[in-house]
Amino acid sequence: MNTTQRCPMQRALCAALALWPAAFVQAQATSATPSDDEPIVLSPFAVSAEKDVGYLAQNTLAGSRLNTRLKDTGAAISVLTPEFLKDLGATSMQDVILFQNNAVPDFGDAAANFNGNPMIGASEWQLRIRGLAASYARNYFAWEASTDFYNIERIDQARGPNSILFGFGSAGGIVNSSTKQASLSAQKTDEVSFLVGSWDRYRGTADVNRVLVPGKLALRLNLVAENGQTWRQFEFDRSRRAHLALKYQPSKTATLRAEAEVGKVTENVARPWLMIDQSFLWRQAGRPTFSGMWPWPTPDSVDTFWPDHLVLADDGVVRNWLGYANGNNSTVSQTWSHLAMTPENLAIVPRDSNPAGPDAVRETKYGTVSAFYENQVTDRFSFELALNHQKIDFLGYDAEGSRATNYFGGSSELWGDAAADLPGGGVNPHAGDLYLENNWTRRDRTIETTQLRATAAYQFDTGDWGSHRIAGLYEHSWRDFYSREDAEAFLNRPLNADAAEADVNRLYRRHYFTPGDAADIHVGSWRTPVANVGWVPTQYIENTESKQDTVLAALQSRFFSDRLITILGFRYDRMNYSWDPSVRDATTKEWKLDPANSKSTTFNAHTLSVGAVYHLTKSVSVYGNHSSSRDIPNVNIHVIGAEIPPMPKSEGNDAGLKFDFFDGKLYATAGYYTTKVEHTTDWGDIQTAVTDLNTRVLGALVAGGRITAGEQAARTISANGYMEDREADGWEFSLIANPTPNWRISANFSINNLVKQNSMAEVKAWADENTAYWRQKGGNDFLLGGGDWDTIGAQIGWLYQYHIDNVVALDGLQARGERKYGANLYTKYTFSDGALKGFSVGGGGRYQSPNVLGFYNDAVREGTDLLLADASIGYSFKTEFLLRGSWLDLQLNVSNVFDTRKSQIYTLAWWDTSSTIAERIGLQEPRKFTCTATLHF
Numbered sequence: 061m062n063t064t065q066r067c068p069m070q071r072a073l074c075a076a077l078a079l080w081p082a083a084f085v086q087a088q089a090t091s092a093t094p095s096d097d098e099p100i101v102l103s104p105f106a107v108s109a110e111k112d113v114g115y116l117a118q119n120t121l122a123g124s125r126l127n128t129r130l131k132d133t134g135a136a137i138s139v140l141t142p143e144f145l146k147d148l149g150a151t152s153m154q155d156v157i158l159f160q161n162n163a164v165p166d167f168g169d170a171a172a173n174f175n176g177n178p179m180i181g182a183s184e185w186q187l188r189i190r191g192l193a194a195s196y197a198r199n200y201f202a203w204e205a206s207t208d209f210y211n212i213e214r215i216d217q218a219r220g221p222n223s224i225l226f227g228f229g230s231a232g233g234i235v236n237s238s239t240k241q242a243s244l245s246a247q248k249t250d251e252v253s254f255l256v257g258s259w260d261r262y263r264g265t266a267d268v269n270r271v272l273v274p275g276k277l278a279l280r281l282n283l284v285a286e287n288g289q290t291w292r293q294f295e296f297d298r299s300r301r302a303h304l305a306l307k308y309q310p311s312k313t314a315t316l317r318a319e320a321e322v323g324k325v326t327e328n329v330a331r332p333w334l335m336i337d338q339s340f341l342w343r344q345a346g347r348p349t350f351s352g353m354w355p356w357p358t359p360d361s362v363d364t365f366w367p368d369h370l371v372l373a374d375d376g377v378v379r380n381w382l383g384y385a386n387g388n389n390s391t392v393s394q395t396w397s398h399l400a401m402t403p404e405n406l407a408i409v410p411r412d413s414n415p416a417g418p419d420a421v422r423e424t425k426y427g428t429v430s431a432f433y434e435n436q437v438t439d440r441f442s443f444e445l446a447l448n449h450q451k452i453d454f455l456g457y458d459a460e461g462s463r464a465t466n467y468f469g470g471s472s473e474l475w476g477d478a479a480a481d482l483p484g485g486g487v488n489p490h491a492g493d494l495y496l497e498n499n500w501t502r503r504d505r506t507i508e509t510t511q512l513r514a515t516a517a518y519q520f521d522t523g524d525w526g527s528h529r530i531a532g533l534y535e536h537s538w539r540d541f542y543s544r545e546d547a548e549a550f551l552n553r554p555l556n557a558d559a560a561e562a563d564v565n566r567l568y569r570r571h572y573f574t575p576g577d578a579a580d581i582h583v584g585s586w587r588t589p590v591a592n593v594g595w596v597p598t599q600y601i602e603n604t605e606s607k608q609d610t611v612l613a614a615l616q617s618r619f620f621s622d623r624l625i626t627i628l629g630f631r632y633d634r635m636n637y638s639w640d641p642s643v644r645d646a647t648t649k650e651w652k653l654d655p656a657n658s659k660s661t662t663f664n665a666h667t668l669s670v671g672a673v674y675h676l677t678k679s680v681s682v683y684g685n686h687s688s689s690r691d692i693p694n695v696n697i698h699v700i701g702a703e704i705p706p707m708p709k710s711e712g713n714d715a716g717l718k719f720d721f722f723d724g725k726l727y728a729t730a731g732y733y734t735t736k737v738e739h740t741t742d743w744g745d746i747q748t749a750v751t752d753l754n755t756r757v758l759g760a761l762v763a764g765g766r767i768t769a770g771e772q773a774a775r776t777i778s779a780n781g782y783m784e785d786r787e788a789d790g791w792e793f794s795l796i797a798n799p800t801p802n803w804r805i806s807a808n809f810s811i812n813n814l815v816k817q818n819s820m821a822e823v824k825a826w827a828d829e830n831t832a833y834w835r836q837k838g839g840n841d842f843l844l845g846g847g848d849w850d851t852i853g854a855q856i857g858w859l860y861q862y863h864i865d866n867v868v869a870l871d872g873l874q875a876r877g878e879r880k881y882g883a884n885l886y887t888k889y890t891f892s893d894g895a896l897k898g899f900s901v902g903g904g905g906r907y908q909s910p911n912v913l914g915f916y917n918d919a920v921r922e923g924t925d926l927l928l929a930d931a932s933i934g935y936s937f938k939t940e941f942l943l944r945g946s947w948l949d950l951q952l953n954v955s956n957v958f959d960t961r962k963s964q965i966y967t968l969a970w971w972d973t974s975s976t977i978a979e980r981i982g983l984q985e986p987r988k989f990t991c992t993a994t995l996h997f
Contacts, residue, residue: 103127103315104517104529105434105444109213109238112141114798115806116727121200122218122236126517126531126616132625134671134685135222136161136233136714136731138794140215144806147888147902147932149953149990151209151255151263151286153196153235154185158906158928159884160217160235162792162810163189167332167982169911169966170877172744172867174980176331180458181503183325183424189219190735190788191814191878192232198428200236201448204507205426206325210265210284211303212237219792220712220735221689223667224614224629229689231710231737231786241317242280242307243269249945249996257990261288280305291986292330293414293578299325313436318429325424330414331460331472332964332982337399338467339476339494342387347492349480353383362478363388368555368564369468371497372590373490374572379483387476387494395467397969398978399474408494410578411961411983415459415471415496417582422456422503443516454505459583461499462545463598463747464563471498471583477572490572497570500586502546502595511537526619533612543602546595548586553649560596560650567593597651600642600696608635614669622675629669636662639695663707665690673718681718683731688712697741697781700822705783706739716792726797734789747780749863750823753855757834760844766837775830782867784819786875788812802890806904809883814875819867827864831856862970869915877966881909888932902932903957916968916975923965929957939995946997952989959987 104127111118117139119127130137138161150156157165166186168178178186184206187194196203219233248269255263263286271278282303289296301323308316341361342348350356354364365381372378389395399405414420428450436442461469468475473496480491513535521527548567549560556562569584614629638660640653671685691708699705716731758772790812797805834842840853870876886904891897910922934951942948964982968975 103434103436104442104531105515106432107238108241109142112139112143112214114804115141115144115796116724116798117141117214117796120216122216122222122234126529126614128616130727131675131681131718131720132673134625134627134673134683134714135669135687136219136685136729136733136792138217138219138808140217142213143804144886145209145212145215146951147804148886148930149932149951149992152185153187153207156215157185157187158882158908159806159808159886160187160189161794161808162219162790162812162882163187163194163217164879164882164908166193167966170875172742172876174967175460176333176980177458177460179329179331180420180422180460181456183422183426183452183454187232187235188877189217189232189235190733190790191812191875192735192737192786192788193230194232195230195234197234197236199238199430199432199448201430201446201450201511201513202509203237204450204509205323205428205452206424207237208284208286208299208301208323210267210301211240211282211321213240214238220685220714220733221667221687221710222669222712223631223687223689224612224627224669229691231689231691231708231712231735239303239319239321240267240280240282240305241319242278242305244271244275244278244307244309246271246274251994251996253992253994255990255992257288258988259289259291261990262286263288276309278307280307291988292412292983294416294418294420294582295328295330295414297325297327299323299327301325315432315434317432317434319431320427320429322427323425326421328414328416328418328421330416330420333398333472333966333980334401334411334413334983335399335409335415336470336473336979337397337405338389338395338473339387340397340400341389341392341394342476342478347387347476347478349478349488349491350385351480354385356385358391360392361387361389363390365468369568370550370555370564370566371568371570372584372588373570374584376588378567378590381479381483384483385478387478390467393971394969395971396979397972398981401963408575409474409581410576413578413581415582417459417471417585419585419587420457420459420471422454424452424454426450426452440519441516443514446511446513446515448509448511448513450507450509452505452507454503454507456503457586458501458503459498460501461566462501462547463561464499464547464566468497468568469499469563469566471496473497493572494575495570495572496581496583497568498583499566499568500548501598502548502586504542504544504546506542507539509537509539511535526617526624528618529616531612531614531616533610533614535608535610535612537606537608537610539604539606539608541602541604541606545598547598548593549596551592551594551596551648558649559644560648561598565596596648597642599651601651601653602639602696603653603655604637604639604695606635606637606692608633610634624675625673627669627671631665631667631669633665633667633690634662635664635692636660637692637695661695661704663690663692665707679719679721681720682716683718684713684715686711686713693739694741694781697743698779699741699781699783700777700779700826705741705781708740709738711736722799725799726795728793728795728797730791730793732789732791735787737786739783740786741781741783743781744820744867745863746782746823749859750827751777751779753859754830756844757838757852757855760842761834761837764838764842766842775833777826779823782820782823784821785817786814787817788814802892803887804889805885805887807883807885809881811881812878813880814878815872816870816875817872819871820864824864824868827859831859866915870912870920873915873920874912876912876914878912879908879910881907883907886930890934890936898936900932900934900936900951902934903930905929911964911966913965913968916970917973919975921968921975924962926964928955928960930955931957942995943997946995949992949994949996951992951994953992955988956985957987960984961986 216236250268266283269280303321305319345361369381430448434444459471517531555564574580612631643654667688669687673683675681693705712735719728761767793809795807842852844850888902890900908926913921939946967979969977
């Protein structure tokens with residue numbers, strides 16, 4: 061942990077200093093600047109976007125870690141070039157996910173419980189490739205901060221497991237962003253840009269390159285500042301980032317590159333749905349109210365607060381609403397459905413509302429430093445030494461209650477006040493009003509990583525047996541990770557002395573809003589202080605340290621006059637993983653770290669990649685690739701029968717055709733793939749639906765004298781998640797073309813079949829055995845203490861119906877969240893002569909077929925498809941009147957051209973037997989305009 065290890069920043073600085081002597085020794089041992097006619101040796105370890113033309117990329121590192129032509133790579137790789145990113149008007153990963161091949165954003169809709177946390181709890185948009193989780197990298201180092209394209213040169217997407225790129229990694233693939241580098245060319249132009257967009261978005265960038273010593277030393281500075289809002293109330297993005305890159309070339313064979321970036325991002329991101337309507341029956345009944353505490357006549361539309369419920373309302377007074385009435389559909393079990401998007405309801409809650417309010421903010425501060433020393437020792441041998449250090453601090457406030465189990469913790473739930481008077485006495489001035497109420501969550505996360513990498517490559521010929529490049533890599537990395545998730549609670553534990561985070565100890569903030577006023581539709585702010593209220597952990601605190609050693613050997617061979625290209629890679633990873641367990645503080649009853657009993661384990665992985673490309677003709681090639689990877693399990697997920705889940709294991713296969721026509725003006729691929737992943741884990745609701753239920757049943761059986769305390773201890777579990785396997789197969793097609801110097805085309809189409817297997821196998825086996833034990837010891841009618849409805853038989857029925865069977869039923873069928881078909885297209889044409897000279901027009905679209913919602917009412921149900929159109933128009937002209945040799949690019953981008961408002965559906969209401977009523981939806985962003993002016997000089 062951080063307290064017991066040497067400071068990673070010190071390690072990074074020491075390693076960086078260690079690289080400098082090699083550079084200066086090389087400088088002293090060689091002559092001055094090479095002459096103009098000296099050959100430039102291409103780097104085997106770096107790819108420059110300067111070789112990319114239009115939307116066509118030439119080379120990549122993603123297939124073999126060596127600079128290789130895309131047409132010679134057996135892996136499934138796509139590249140987003142600088143021109144493509146510019147034409148889209150893209151500034152972040154969110155803008156390009158649906159323009160990648162077989163990729164979708166991950167809102168958490170593939171998980172058993174959809175809560176939108178991947179959007180809110182991470183600083184970067186998460187994504188799935190081929191239906192499976194994918195990872196991000198920066199210059200082929202693992203990257204955990206957000207990415208802004210102000211300093212990005214190009215993006216490489218590698219699909220499927222790839223042990224050459226990563227031994228421990230996600231099965232879906234990896235998206236690598238390459239940063240802009242300093243240029244020694246005196247012809248490199250500078251640029252500044254300014255963007256104005258819908259909803260008061262403003263953004264400015266600067267890109268300045270300076271050659272300090274001709275042929276030797278250059279610096280490049282990139283800056284960005286952005287202030288923007290969105291179409292939803294309170295959402296905003298405010299960022300400041302700076303990136304400095306250095307290039308020092310002491311000789312024609314040696315290069316030192318170094319770069320550093322710092323950034324601060326503050327933003328408010330709303331969950332994609334509008335409102336969960338918990339009170340529509342109460343409104344339909346005329347908003348009835350009742351005096352005093354229960355009992356009173358209970359209509360179908362009113363329920364009572366139970367258990368204790370401590371609420372701070374708009375008047376600043378904390379009251380316990382236990383036993384008082386609220387407008388609630390739970391009496392007839394019609395909770396958890398989305399607000400019907402009717403004119404009447406939208407007059408109450410407008411579509412642009414953001415119930416999380418202005419204080420659901422998150423702030424990310426990050427800094428990173430990298431250095432690369434490369435030396436072409438001989439014509440055949442070269443090596444690279446590389447360093448990367450990152451530190452990321454994330455602090456976020458989420459208006460959804462963490463681990464709250466009484467359904468009053470979420471900001472996006474619409475309630476009605478059915479109490480005619482206030483707890484403690486007095487007339488309720490808000491009787492009959494609608495309100496929002498929540499328990500705030502705070503997430504505090506720090507990530508610090510240092511990675512050192514040494515790579516060497518040697519090229520040799522074996523005559524008739526071909527030419528070969530062998531590469532070796534050694535990498536050592538450290539990663540410190542701290543994460544804590546808190547809830548607002550009374551620190552004196554007034555209603556549950558044993559657990560500080562218990563629901564009854566939490567503070568709930570209530571706001572009565574003005575119907576129809578989106579600016580007033582939000583929960584109360586966590587910034588308003590309340591006596592004796594603070595933040596307490598809601599779950600185990602994570603404090604981990606990992607040390608990883610990696611050894612990689614790869615052989616790339618060319619046979620038959622370069623008609624057959626093969627790659628063979630073997631990788632070994634060893635990770636020592638240590639963590640501090642969490643225990644309850646004896647005094648405060650809060651979760652805390654227990655460093656005195658730190659635990660550790662070691663993960664080992666052997667992974668393999670084998671690939672080949674055979675050029676049938678100059679224009680047609682066949683390719684194939686097999687690769688595997690392993691992943692580190694989430695040690696905070698405990699599955700039944702194992703404190704630590706087994707390591708996820710992935711294997712993937714790709715095969716297909718590549719086409720290269722018209723002297724490289726058109727590049728296309730058509731491929732089939734399979735991916736198999738074993739031992740993935742998901743939280744689900746195992747903690748509350750399985751573990752907590754088991755604890756309650758066993759406790760009741762002990763209290764009733766049916767079992768002994770020893771029998772109770774023997775059957776107590778601590779599971780909070782479950783395991784499953786996933787299998788994917790499908791087809792991917794891509795076409796990238798520059799048909800003429802003025803015309804660009806990019807198109808992708810995918811067919812993906814993703815199924816789950818062995819879902820909750822260990823949970824179901826446990827449930828079959830232990831529910832039989834409950835029945836044996838207590839019987840179906842044994843009361844558990846919640847009322848005459850709360851019996852062992854009833855709880856067993858609900859356990860299977862709502863928590864096990866609905867998940868297991870999808871085994872062998874399309875997985876939840878999966879979209880079978882995906883496509884995207886973008887094209888642009890620039891006029892080079894005539895009256896329209898300098899103008900350009902572009903357009904395209906994105907399509908995703910309906911998503912799988914899950915297993916409802918004995919059938920797999922689907923949501924809605926997604927079809928969006930995009931367009932652009934530009935004009936470029938010289939601005940000699942401003943600066944000699946300068947020109948200005950003007951570009952207008954329009955996304956969602958036809959302003960479609962069709963919402964996505966992610967889940968259905970559990971009680972609706974027609975399977976037509978949505979529970980959670982995704983609101984579609986309206987038509988959006990951005991206008992960018994870029995001055996080149």
